[in-house]
Amino acid sequence: MLIEFQVDHVGGPEVLKLQDIPVPEPQDHEILIKVEWTGTNYFDTYKRSGLYPAKLPMTLGTDAVGIVVTLPRVQMVATSLPPLKIGQRVLTCEGAAFAEYMVAPWWQVAPLPDDIDPKSAVAMATSLFTAMYLVRESYQVKKGDWVLVRAAAGGVGLFLCQLCRYYGAHVIGTTSSESKVALARAHGAEHVFLTSNTSAENIEAVHRLTGNGVHVVYDGIGEATWEEDFQIVRPKGTIVSFGNASGPVLPFAPLKLSPKALKVTRPTLGPFIAEPEDFARYATEIFDLVKKGAIKTSIHKVYPFTVEGVAQSQLDITSRNTTGKLVIHVAN
Numbered sequence: 001m002l003i004e005f006q007v008d009h010v011g012g013p014e015v016l017k018l019q020d021i022p023v024p025e026p027q028d029h030e031i032l033i034k035v036e037w038t039g040t041n042y043f044d045t046y047k048r049s050g051l052y053p054a055k056l057p058m059t060l061g062t063d064a065v066g067i068v069v070t071l072p073r074v075q076m077v078a079t080s081l082p083p084l085k086i087g088q089r090v091l092t093c094e095g096a097a098f099a100e101y102m103v104a105p106w107w108q109v110a111p112l113p114d115d116i117d118p119k120s121a122v123a124m125a126t127s128l129f130t131a132m133y134l135v136r137e138s139y140q141v142k143k144g145d146w147v148l149v150r151a152a153a154g155g156v157g158l159f160l161c162q163l164c165r166y167y168g169a170h171v172i173g174t175t176s177s178e179s180k181v182a183l184a185r186a187h188g189a190e191h192v193f194l195t196s197n198t199s200a201e202n203i204e205a206v207h208r209l210t211g212n213g214v215h216v217v218y219d220g221i222g223e224a225t226w227e228e229d230f231q232i233v234r235p236k237g238t239i240v241s242f243g244n245a246s247g248p249v250l251p252f253a254p255l256k257l258s259p260k261a262l263k264v265t266r267p268t269l270g271p272f273i274a275e276p277e278d279f280a281r282y283a284t285e286i287f288d289l290v291k292k293g294a295i296k297t298s299i300h301k302v303y304p305f306t307v308e309g310v311a312q313s314q315l316d317i318t319s320r321n322t323t324g325k326l327v328i329h330v331a332n
């Protein structure tokens with residue numbers, strides 16, 4: 001038997017329930033993992049609230065660091081990652097991870113290098129994979145580009161600031177408090193504007209710095225900042241809308257893109273790591289960047305694996321009072 005957090009109807013954090021259920025039976029292509037650490041992502045709150053429809057009952061959670069209990073029954077093809085072994089510590093961001101045991105497809109599980117500690121590793125899972133595909137594929141950040149990162153002190157935001165800086169871009173961040181400004185600066189943002197300024201003030205400040213607006217805006221806020229994105233991006237620039245922290249962006253007509261010949265993309269992580277070698281390549285690059293000290297992880301708080309702990313982490317991430325990552329200690 002195992003304990004996991006399920007929801008059988010959508011709603012607020014009160015719908016989270018602890019269930020005692022059988023250990024999942026892996027399908028042929030899946031690995032059984034004993035979970036040690038998991039993390040809270042905004043995505044979990046969208047599924048819990050019903051913004052992202054899902055089949056019920058469902059187990060929440062996405063990211064996990066844990067120990068391999070069983071290997072898949074099908075032959076694993078070689079990728080650029082080392083082969084998986086029973087008893088090995090691994091990282092995945094593709095599973096129902098708020099649980100003592102979970103299953104994941106073998107090609108979305110990476111052996112964790114010994115020199116990366118499990119708590120930091122789980123803090124980088126979905127958020128750092130996301131930041132990587134955003135700067136590589138949603139828009140390819142180049143040396144000298146001007147980039148605007150919204151919620152720059154958040155879980156994805158701090159990784160975006162560091163990666164854009166690492167690839168030589170000038171990073172402008174936006175955030176809601178002076179302490180968050182300092183954190184975003186410490187992670188690579190050269191300029192950070194407060195969201196308490198008026199929209200006109202921030203648009204003018206961006207144009208003063210960049211001349212013509214930014215090459216790309218990375219926006220995980222959604223509805224509240226969507227219109228402003230059109231004002232701060234330069235002609236032929238790109239708006240990457242990748243989240244709904246303030247609510248989803250409303251439908252719009254493609255003609256809206258025409259005056260500045262803009263590109264808009266609304267990506268999600270799944271398709272970027274769907275193929276074994278895509279996941280392997282991103283995992284390898286992430287581990288290398290962390291090992292060489294190019295990327296730091298910032299952990300807001302560690303929560304216990306209890307009803308109160310998991311619910312509190314979901315309240316906290318939506319409160320606007322957190323920075324960096326929220327992680328949950330499941331077991332030793």
Ligand SMILES: NC(=O)c1ccc[n+]([C@@H]2O[C@H](COP(=O)([O-])OP(=O)(O)OC[C@H]3O[C@@H](n4cnc5c(N)ncnc54)[C@H](OP(=O)(O)O)[C@@H]3O)[C@@H](O)[C@H]2O)c1
Pocket residue numbers: 040041042043126127130150151152153154155156157174175176177180195220221224242243244245246247267268269270317318319320321322323324
């Ligand atoms: N598409 C993908 O592949 C993908 C993957 C992972 C995450 N995401 C998205 O990325 C975004 C950030 O996720 P995260 O887990 O790293 O969270 P986070 O950035 O740590 O937290 C959300 C932040 O959004 C800002 N915010 C602005 N308006 C808000 C509002 N009305 N309500 C709540 N927060 C507001 C707050 O930062 P300030 O105080 O600085 O304003 C808040 O701290 C989310 O939208 C998430 O869905 C997308």
